[in-house]
Amino acid sequence: MTILTLENTLLRQKAEPVKNIDDAIRTIAGKMINALHAGKGVGLAGPQIGFMKRLFVVHVEGDVPRVFINPSITATSTETVKYEEGCLSIPGVWADVIRARSLQVQAWNEKGRPFTMDADGILARVILHEYDHLEGVLFIDRLSVSKRNSILAKINKQAPLRQEK
Numbered sequence: 001m002t003i004l005t006l007e008n009t010l011l012r013q014k015a016e017p018v019k020n021i022d023d024a025i026r027t028i029a030g031k032m033i034n035a036l037h038a039g040k041g042v043g044l045a046g047p048q049i050g051f052m053k054r055l056f057v058v059h060v061e062g063d064v065p066r067v068f069i070n071p072s073i074t075a076t077s078t079e080t081v082k083y084e085e086g087c088l089s090i091p092g093v094w095a096d097v098i099r100a101r102s103l104q105v106q107a108w109n110e111k112g113r114p115f116t117m118d119a120d121g122i123l124a125r126v127i128l129h130e131y132d133h134l135e136g137v138l139f140i141d142r143l144s145v146s147k148r149n150s151i152l153a154k155i156n157k158q159a160p161l162r163q164e165k
Helices: 023-038 121-134 145-164
Strands: 043-045 055-058 066-076 080-085 095-100 102-108 114-120
Touching: 023 043, 023 055, 023 066, 043 121, 055 121, 066 121, 080 121, 095 121, 102 121, 114 121
Parallel strands: none
Antiparallel strands: 043 055, 055 066, 066 102, 080 095, 102 114
């Protein structure tokens, strides 16, 4: 499973709802969890692998892998926290991002069962990060314009080096 990187325009598109939670969706979710582990990440969304459906997986330390299908963020805390984030689609880039400390999310699991969960800390952050991917938003979009431009300039400067390999 290939993880798309910043230059791929699919990452900027909004994902479509999953219509049927079937064996094909379960297979994709399982492969996404494997890719997540292989990439040493904590979250992976459908658009990051070119699967333009509203599906993401998360696996934070101390918790079980979780599948979110057609998620909806129903509440976020007014309290925010700054924390360093990275992204499998923007390798080697890390920056402090301000996000809600906690949230409530509704979704369906890989068995087609609806669930609601409250999350805080790193789990809430990962859910919000992956939800952004479903909306075509990258974590660098949550930075100041000057910080984002600095990161993009650095990436563009390194692009010829990546192409030579």
